[in-house]
Amino acid sequence: MEKKTGFIGGFLHVFCALSYSIQGLFTGLKLSLALRQEFFIFILLALLAWFTERSFLETFCSLSGWGLVMIAELFNSAIEETLDLITRDYSPHVKAAKDMGSAAVFLLVVMNIFGQCFLYYPIFFGNI
Numbered sequence: 001m002e003k004k005t006g007f008i009g010g011f012l013h014v015f016c017a018l019s020y021s022i023q024g025l026f027t028g029l030k031l032s033l034a035l036r037q038e039f040f041i042f043i044l045l046a047l048l049a050w051f052t053e054r055s056f057l058e059t060f061c062s063l064s065g066w067g068l069v070m071i072a073e074l075f076n077s078a079i080e081e082t083l084d085l086i087t088r089d090y091s092p093h094v095k096a097a098k099d100m101g102s103a104a105v106f107l108l109v110v111m112n113i114f115g116q117c118f119l120y121y122p123i124f125f126g127n128i
Contacts, residue, residue, distance in 0.1 A: 024074070032077045034105075038070050045116070052123050065115050069108045076101035 028035045045066055049059040079101045083094045 028074050028077055031081075032073065035070060035073045035077065038066070038073055042066050042070065048120070052120070054119070058119055062116060062119055065112045069105065069112055072105045072108050076105050 029039060042063065045062055046059075049062055054062070080098055083097060087094060
Protein backbone atom coordinates (compact mmCIF):
# COMPACT_ATOMS: atom_id res chain seq x y z
CA MET A 1 0.00 0.00 0.00
CA GLU A 2 1.35 3.39 -1.01
CA LYS A 3 2.01 5.86 1.79
CA LYS A 4 -0.21 8.94 1.57
CA THR A 5 1.69 12.24 1.67
CA GLY A 6 0.80 15.89 1.35
CA PHE A 7 -2.34 17.66 2.50
CA ILE A 8 -4.83 15.58 0.48
CA GLY A 9 -3.02 12.33 1.27
CA GLY A 10 -2.94 13.18 4.96
CA PHE A 11 -6.61 14.06 4.89
CA LEU A 12 -7.44 10.73 3.22
CA HIS A 13 -5.28 8.92 5.77
CA VAL A 14 -7.54 10.18 8.57
CA PHE A 15 -10.53 8.51 6.95
CA CYS A 16 -8.62 5.28 6.35
CA ALA A 17 -7.46 5.24 9.98
CA LEU A 18 -11.03 5.89 11.14
CA SER A 19 -12.20 2.98 8.98
CA TYR A 20 -9.58 0.67 10.56
CA SER A 21 -10.58 1.80 14.04
CA ILE A 22 -14.26 1.11 13.41
CA GLN A 23 -13.37 -2.29 11.94
CA GLY A 24 -11.32 -3.03 15.07
CA LEU A 25 -14.22 -2.08 17.33
CA PHE A 26 -16.62 -4.34 15.42
CA THR A 27 -14.06 -7.15 15.40
CA GLY A 28 -13.66 -6.79 19.17
CA LEU A 29 -17.43 -6.86 19.67
CA LYS A 30 -17.71 -9.92 17.43
CA LEU A 31 -14.86 -11.91 19.01
CA SER A 32 -14.96 -10.85 22.68
CA LEU A 33 -17.87 -11.77 24.91
CA ALA A 34 -16.37 -9.62 27.68
CA LEU A 35 -16.34 -6.55 25.40
CA ARG A 36 -19.98 -7.17 24.42
CA GLN A 37 -20.92 -7.37 28.11
CA GLU A 38 -19.00 -4.18 28.86
CA PHE A 39 -20.66 -2.43 25.91
CA PHE A 40 -24.05 -3.47 27.31
CA ILE A 41 -23.10 -1.97 30.69
CA PHE A 42 -22.01 1.21 28.87
CA ILE A 43 -25.49 1.48 27.32
CA LEU A 44 -27.12 0.83 30.73
CA LEU A 45 -24.98 3.57 32.32
CA ALA A 46 -25.95 5.99 29.54
CA LEU A 47 -29.63 5.20 30.11
CA LEU A 48 -29.22 5.50 33.88
CA ALA A 49 -27.59 8.91 33.47
CA TRP A 50 -30.40 9.99 31.15
CA PHE A 51 -33.23 8.87 33.43
CA THR A 52 -31.63 10.21 36.61
CA GLU A 53 -30.92 13.53 34.90
CA ARG A 54 -27.23 13.59 35.74
CA SER A 55 -25.29 16.68 34.72
CA PHE A 56 -23.18 16.64 31.57
CA LEU A 57 -19.99 16.42 33.66
CA GLU A 58 -21.29 13.52 35.76
CA THR A 59 -22.47 11.67 32.66
CA PHE A 60 -19.17 12.35 30.90
CA CYS A 61 -17.15 11.05 33.87
CA SER A 62 -19.36 7.99 34.25
CA LEU A 63 -19.22 7.02 30.58
CA SER A 64 -15.55 7.94 30.16
CA GLY A 65 -14.62 5.78 33.12
CA TRP A 66 -16.46 2.84 31.69
CA GLY A 67 -15.03 3.62 28.25
CA LEU A 68 -11.57 3.09 29.78
CA VAL A 69 -12.69 -0.39 30.83
CA MET A 70 -13.69 -1.11 27.24
CA ILE A 71 -10.36 0.25 25.92
CA ALA A 72 -8.46 -1.97 28.36
CA GLU A 73 -10.57 -4.92 27.21
CA LEU A 74 -9.67 -4.19 23.59
CA PHE A 75 -5.97 -4.12 24.51
CA ASN A 76 -6.34 -7.30 26.53
CA SER A 77 -8.11 -9.07 23.67
CA ALA A 78 -5.45 -7.90 21.21
CA ILE A 79 -2.71 -9.23 23.50
CA GLU A 80 -4.48 -12.57 23.84
CA GLU A 81 -5.06 -12.89 20.07
CA THR A 82 -1.41 -12.07 19.38
CA LEU A 83 -0.12 -14.54 21.95
CA ASP A 84 -2.41 -17.24 20.57
CA LEU A 85 -0.82 -16.65 17.14
CA ILE A 86 2.63 -17.15 18.62
CA THR A 87 1.86 -20.40 20.40
CA ARG A 88 -1.03 -22.56 21.49
CA ASP A 89 1.24 -24.54 23.79
CA TYR A 90 1.23 -23.78 27.50
CA SER A 91 3.88 -21.28 28.51
CA PRO A 92 4.20 -19.64 31.90
CA HIS A 93 5.27 -16.42 30.13
CA VAL A 94 2.19 -16.40 27.89
CA LYS A 95 -0.01 -17.14 30.91
CA ALA A 96 1.63 -14.29 32.84
CA ALA A 97 1.06 -11.83 29.99
CA LYS A 98 -2.59 -12.86 29.63
CA ASP A 99 -3.11 -12.69 33.40
CA MET A 100 -1.62 -9.19 33.58
CA GLY A 101 -3.89 -7.98 30.78
CA SER A 102 -6.85 -9.46 32.61
CA ALA A 103 -5.72 -7.83 35.87
CA ALA A 104 -5.62 -4.41 34.17
CA VAL A 105 -9.24 -4.82 33.09
CA PHE A 106 -10.21 -6.07 36.55
CA LEU A 107 -8.62 -3.08 38.31
CA LEU A 108 -10.45 -0.65 36.02
CA VAL A 109 -13.74 -2.46 36.63
CA VAL A 110 -13.27 -2.25 40.42
CA MET A 111 -12.35 1.45 40.20
CA ASN A 112 -15.45 2.06 38.08
CA ILE A 113 -17.74 0.22 40.47
CA PHE A 114 -16.58 2.54 43.26
CA GLY A 115 -16.94 5.59 41.03
CA GLN A 116 -20.43 4.63 39.83
CA CYS A 117 -21.52 3.88 43.40
CA PHE A 118 -20.22 7.27 44.51
CA LEU A 119 -22.15 8.94 41.69
CA TYR A 120 -25.46 7.09 42.10
CA TYR A 121 -25.58 6.32 45.83
CA PRO A 122 -27.28 9.64 46.74
CA ILE A 123 -29.99 9.05 44.15
CA PHE A 124 -30.96 5.59 45.34
CA PHE A 125 -30.13 5.78 49.04
CA GLY A 126 -30.34 9.48 49.97
CA ASN A 127 -27.60 12.02 50.50
CA ILE A 128 -24.22 10.93 51.81
